[in-house]
Amino acid sequence: MVRLALVAVLATAVVYPAFTQTEFDVASIKPHPPEPAGGFQSSMRTLPTGQMVLTNVSVRTLIGRAYPSRGSLQIVGLPSWTEGIYYDVNVKPNRPVSRDDQQEMWRALLADRLKLAAHYELREEASFDMVFARADHKLGPKMKPSACPAPTPVVPGTPPAARPAAALGAPPPPPPRTGAEVMASCNGMMSTGRALYAPRINTSALASFLRSSAGRLIVDKTGLTDFFSVEFSYSDPRPAAADAAPTPGDAAEFFTAIQEDLGLKLEPSKTQVEVVVVEHIERPSED
Numbered sequence: 001m002v003r004l005a006l007v008a009v010l011a012t013a014v015v016y017p018a019f020t021q022t023e024f025d026v027a028s029i030k031p032h033p034p035e036p037a038g039g040f041q042s043s044m045r046t047l048p049t050g051q052m053v054l055t056n057v058s059v060r061t062l063i064g065r066a067y068p069s070r071g072s073l074q075i076v077g078l079p080s081w082t083e084g085i086y087y088d089v090n091v092k093p094n095r096p097v098s099r100d101d102q103q104e105m106w107r108a109l110l111a112d113r114l115k116l117a118a119h120y121e122l123r124e125e126a127s128f129d130m131v132f133a134r135a136d137h138k139l140g141p142k143m144k145p146s147a148c149p150a151p152t153p154v155v156p157g158t159p160p161a162a163r164p165a166a167a168l169g170a171p172p173p174p175p176p177r178t179g180a181e182v183m184a185s186c187n188g189m190m191s192t193g194r195a196l197y198a199p200r201i202n203t204s205a206l207a208s209f210l211r212s213s214a215g216r217l218i219v220d221k222t223g224l225t226d227f228f229s230v231e232f233s234y235s236d237p238r239p240a241a242a243d244a245a246p247t248p249g250d251a252a253e254f255f256t257a258i259q260e261d262l263g264l265k266l267e268p269s270k271t272q273v274e275v276v277v278v279e280h281i282e283r284p285s286e287d
Contacts, residue, residue: 025094066106071273140263148186
């Protein structure tokens with residue numbers, strides 16, 4: 001009797017580990033068909049089901065899904081065959097997943113199909129410090145205090161607000177399509193070519209946006225915490241041909257526009273950032 005009781009106690013004490021999915025339920029990686037000359041198009045979509053469809057994307061883009069940028073856009077150690085080859089990728093988890101879970105799923109997928117082994121490594125890179133252009137810290141005419149209210153935080157579990165009876169069944173209003181509409185509606189931000197429309201943005205987000213044109217990481221050193229209304233345009237920061245004459249009405253060159261329009265400037269610097277280092281990678285295996 002004592003022995004049976006002991007067995008019963010031990011049986012009830014067993015704790016089974018919770019199941020955690022680390023792989024996509026559905027995953028497909030296929031070479032993208034050759035594009036006609038001048039017809040390159042790439043897209044990434046997430047469907048309401050959680051399915052992600054990536055079309056005509058590079059190996060570099062796929063690695064970025066598994067190893068997101070931690071300050072550096074560099075991926076060190078990629079072999080030459082990864083350049084100029086593009087893939088169509090279709091993945092789907094069998095349940096809603098967090099961003100961290102999704103990252104682990106991408107790592108598992110690339111380790112399986114591309115035999116990818118990679119890690120983060122701290123290195124020093126050229127960067128820019130974003131600072132005030134003037135000693136009195138006065139900002140430029142295109143950077144004004146935002147008049148837009150802060151978005152109302154969404155409390156988890158709160159049902160969406162009911163729409164007026166007259167609006168039931170009516171399609172939602174179209175999103176803003178022009179920079180002027182974005183500024184008037186306080187709705188997000190818009191970049192059209194070399195122009196930025198942002199009715200409510202802080203300097204940290206501004207530095208992140210300007211990074212692609214600057215070609216380097218931009219570190220916000222202004223110390224500002226307020227939100228601003230920013231609307232300015234600029235020309236390509238790359239030097240034009242020596243014999244190229246400016247066109248009347250051209251926007252100011254990138255670095256000049258930041259200084260004159262925003263009252264800020266970018267000073268060359270160096271920053272310790274984490275880069276992705278590829279240890280091993282192979283061509284994707286067939287589905």
